[in-house]
Structures are given as structure tokens and as C-alpha cells.
Amino acid sequence: xxxxxxLGPPGAGKGTQAAxxxxxxxxxxxxxxxxxxxxxxxGTPIGLKAKAVMERGELVSDAIVSALIGEGLDAxxxxxxxxxxxxRTRAQAEALDLLLTERSRSLDHVIELAVDExxxxxxxxGRFSCAKCGTGYHDSFRPTHVAGVCDVCGSTEFVRRKDDNxxxxxxxxxxxxxxxxxxxxxxxxxxxxxxxxxxxxxxxxAAQIDAILDGTA
Ligand code: AP5
Ligand code: MG
Numbered sequence: 001x002x003x004x005x006x007l008g009p010p011g012a013g014k015g016t017q018a019a020x021x022x023x024x025x026x027x028x029x030x031x032x033x034x035x036x037x038x039x040x041x042x043g044t045p046i047g048l049k050a051k052a053v054m055e056r057g058e059l060v061s062d063a064i065v066s067a068l069i070g071e072g073l074d075a076x077x078x079x080x081x082x083x084x085x086x087x088r089t090r091a092q093a094e095a096l097d098l099l100l101t102e103r104s105r106s107l108d109h110v111i112e113l114a115v116d117e118x119x120x121x122x123x124x125x126g127r128f129s130c131a132k133c134g135t136g137y138h139d140s141f142r143p144t145h146v147a148g149v150c151d152v153c154g155s156t157e158f159v160r161r162k163d164d165n166x167x168x169x170x171x172x173x174x175x176x177x178x179x180x181x182x183x184x185x186x187x188x189x190x191x192x193x194x195x196x197x198x199x200x201x202x203x204x205x206a207a208q209i210d211a212i213l214d215g216t217a
Pocket of ligand 2: 031
């Protein structure tokens with residue numbers, strides 16, 4: 001049962017790759033961003049706290065996201081976990097160690113998606129997803145096969161994230177550089193970090209990740 005972190009700035013492809021791993025390997029995608037967006041949509045107390053922070057592109061509190069990850073791990077006790085968008089601070093990295101130890105789990109890999117920030121703005125502003133089944137698409141890089149119809153469920157309704165505008169993306173990137181990138185040495189000293197080329201195509205990035213998980217890279 002592998003437990004891995006996908007680390008990278010907004011638009012690096014964490015969610016795209018985590019969803020694929022979940023579908024192909026029976027692992028569970030634990031995305032704090034998705035969990036928070038669900039809380040916002042449902043109007044829960046956490047959602048009410050997180051909404052404005054997320055719209056500004058800033059980070060939600062360490063305590064909230066760490067608790068969400070703990071719940072996610074408990075709900076998937078028998079599955080390997082893909083941490084997508086968590087941890088994002090040193091405090092979250094330490095919280096994750098504790099959450100894993102308490103459950104007799106350990107981290108196998110921290111996969112860093114190395115990307116060119118300027119290209120990410122294009123990736124993010126072109127992103128949309130199916131309103132019904134959540135499948136992710138991109139205006140240029142991953143359009144639906146039939147315009148306006150979801151490939152997976154046939155729905156004709158799509159949504160775009162509220163924080164996917166250029167200004168908020170810049171703030172999200174600055175947050176990544178200031179708070180998240182500095183946690184890499186925490187994992188490097190344990191020999192866990194594998195850096196891969198996140199600018200390659202979706203399939204090529206997937207192949208690089210598979211090679212790491214299969215121990216062939
Ligand atoms: P979150 O939802 O985690 O957003 P993010 O980190 O900004 O990352 P994204 O989801 O934007 O990008 P991604 O790497 O998943 O890329 P994707 O695969 O979609 O967090 C949102 C907010 O929630 C934060 O700002 C914060 O407020 C809060 N939050 C969440 N977690 C938190 C935490 N731990 N602590 C505190 N606050 C937290 O790909 C992007 C697009 O590119 C897609 O359209 C895709 O089709 C396309 N694409 C993907 N890969 C490729 C490729 N190889 N080539 C071409 N196109 C590609
Ligand atoms: Mg994502």
C-alpha cells in the first residue's frame with residue numbers, strides 16, 4: 001500500500017495525475033482543495049471559513065486541512081493514499097507524519113512536478129470540469145470529444161473554479177513559492193523526493209509517475 005505526495009504549484013497537474021492513479025491503481029485521491037470546495041458548496045462551518053481565503057488565493061489554516069486529511073485517511077484505511085495539494089506548509093508536513101504514524105502508515109514518495117510558471121497560467125485559465133461527474137478538461141489541452149458534452153457521463157453542464165483567474169493564480173503561486181517549496185528539504189533529507197518533468201504531456205507525466213511507483217525509474 002503506497003502513500004505518495006504530489007507536490008507542485010497551481011496547475012502543475014496534481015489533480016489530473018491523482019485522478020488517474022485513483023482510477024488505475026485503486027489508490028485514493030486526498031485533495032484538500034477538492035475537500036474544501038465541497039465544504040464551501042455545502043455551506044458547512046469549515047466552508048464558511050475557507051470561502052474568502054480561497055477566493056483570494058491564500059492558504060486555509062493548517063489545523064483545518066490537517067483534520068480533513070485525517071478524516072480522509074480514516075475513510076480509506078485499506079487503500080494507498082495520494083496526497084494532492086497537501087502538505088503545503090512545514091506545519092502540515094509535520095502533521096502528516098503524525099497522522100500516518102498513528103495509522104501505522106508511512107510515506108513512500110514525494111513526487112515533485114517541475115513546471116514552468118508562465119505556462120501554468122494558460123493551463124489554469126483554460127481549465128473546466130463536468131458539473132455532474134467532475135471529470136476535468138482543458139479548452140486547448142484536453143477538450144471534450146464532442147463540444148459541450150462530457151466524455152464520461154454525457155452531461156452538458158460544466159463549471160470553472162472561482163479562483164482560476166489570473167490575479168488569484170499569481171497569489172496562489174506566490175504562496176507556493178513562499179510556504180510550500182521550502183518544505184522540499186524536509187523530505188529531501190529523508191531521500192523521498194523524486195522530481196519529474198511536469199511540462200511533458202499528460203500521458204508522459206503519467207508514465208514517469210508509474211515508473212517511480214513500479215520501482216523501474
Ligand atoms: P487546490 O485545489 O489544491 O489548487 P492548486 O494547488 O492551486 O492546484 P490546482 O488544483 O489549481 O492545480 P493542479 O496541480 O491540480 O492541476 P490540474 O491537474 O487541475 O487548492 C485551492 C485552494 O484551496 C488554495 O489556493 C487554498 O486556498 C486552499 N487549500 C487547498 N489545500 C490547502 C492546504 N493544504 N493548506 C491550505 N490551504 C489549502 O491541471 C491544471 C490544468 O492543466 C487542467 O486543465 C489540466 O487538464 C491541464 N493539464 C494537466 N496536466 C497537463 C499536462 N501535462 N499538459 C497539459 N495540460 C495539462
Ligand atoms: Mg488540483
